[in-house]
Amino acid sequence: GAVFVQHPAAVTPFSTEPDGKLCAGLIPSWLKGSVLRMGPGLFKVGGEPLNHLFDGQAMIHKFDLQNGGVTYHRRFIRTDAYVRAVTENRVVITEFGTAAYPDPCRNIFSRFFTYFRGIEVTDNCMVNIYPVGEDFYAVTETNFITKVDPDSLETLEKVDLCKYLSVNGVTAHPHTDPDGTVYNIGNCFGKNMSLAYNIVKIPPAQEGEGEPLEKSQVVVQLPSSERLKPSYVHSFGMTENHFVFVEQPVKINLLKFLSAWSFRGATYMDCFESNQSMGTWFHLASKDPAGYMSSHKFRTSAFNIFHHINAYEDDSFIVVDLCTWKGFDFVYNYLYLANLKQEWEEVKKAALRAPQPEVRRYVLPLDIHKEEPGKNLVSLSYTTATAVLHTDGTVWLEPEVLFSGPRLAFEFPQINYSRCSGKKYSFAYGLGLNHFIPDRIVKLDVQSRESRAWREDGCYPSEPLFVPTPGARDEDDGVLLSIVVKPGAERPAFLLLLDAVELTELARAEVDAVIPVTLHGVYRPATSDPDREDP
């Protein structure tokens, strides 16, 4: 039967201040809209647990804010991966770290032919949700994206990007121009196994022009550092005039990928490996279709990169702020559920072995030709990041550290996107991961390097979404919205509203339901459209 949970969320008129006193909570009257978030929601199929944090079946969560009230709705997305798992009571489509379970009704020969037919790529869109024109898509990182109704949360359509674009998948973190143009990046395994990272562009919706996706095209092709081994890409940077792609030493071994699927028990996780010698490469390309692709070889030491915070141009430099994890060992190796669910002492031990997090600023000079080798080319007054031209023609980058704490990550970053994306900015907001456990919301001033945090005992927040106050003058004039889980509490989860200036609590809307982890999402302002049904 249908799994549709609708929880009226009681808005508690209380919030706890640091001194423990209770005070009235207040949801700003201008805050009318929905928080839409994605995450894994089903962690067991056919009695068997799923292995990895990214394996659970996609669940969409919605908090509607209106007239000071809040309601919570959620639903499983009817992906092929979900529908087939619940109908056949087994994992039918291999997930990130859990292999499909063989069909017990087939004999060994028909099983062989099933595998031989090829790869059945997952459509488990549990990572993010974003708008394209008027539509909303729930996504993972494969070629399948799923159109959903952001009001009813119904699943509308499975879309195969390969029908429109030459890509094997795209990231769950597109960029959007103010006119609605959407950009994204993905791996492309071309003919003869030639490899590239393709940057794609989806034009804004235009009346009578049909689906924006039908008009999408590849605008830039960036080469891969290694044949048969593209790097894993989770996000990219975009300034006013440039794309920034960071090629990390975490590689997808395509031969493993193509052969792994003929072996029982193989997963996407088995296709990754680390390149221990390449370090990390930065690529720059112009957004202008007639523009250039920088031929400079920007290099630095090895790190994992999942999330770009922001990138911008200043003078003749590109400033790139990143959430990094030092070293080439793949961070996803540490995100198996069995490890994350261990006792705290064990979780801590595992985090000691894993790459260490650091927020870093890299600065790439655009004018390089006339400079002498050995000299720092970065002349921006406010950063200690350096770029030095070596005699072999490479430009070696050293970062400035913007935030660092022992096993404390500033991750799942957000900014005042509509105002600051691609521009010089001051504030980043993020989820604080303490030995991989999300236990605080952090605001980072990337200019002063100061940070402050919201924390509460027994509370585990998620990525904080920034919503600006209408007509705001200051960059941080707005609120942060985060789903917080509080295991064991009478109401075990709440939507938290923080003042983005001070990171103080404005209000919380508690729900009497256990809410599983969510990864990414968007705030969708209410439209004045009279046809839009009120929740």
Ligand SMILES: CCCCCCCCCCCCCCCC(=O)OC/C=C(C)/C=C/C=C(C)/C=C/C1=C(C)CCCC1(C)C
């Ligand atoms: C919010 C609570 C977090 C709890 C702890 C988290 C700690 C995390 C620290 C690391 C930083 C965070 C990174 C998060 C990234 C994320 O959300 O990742 C989800 C990514 C997924 C599900 C990727 C799926 C990719 C697939 C299925 C790719 C498939 C492919 C290949 C591997 C090669 C061939 C092409 C193809 C089919 C696209």
Ligand SMILES: [Fe+2]
């Ligand atoms: Fe992400």
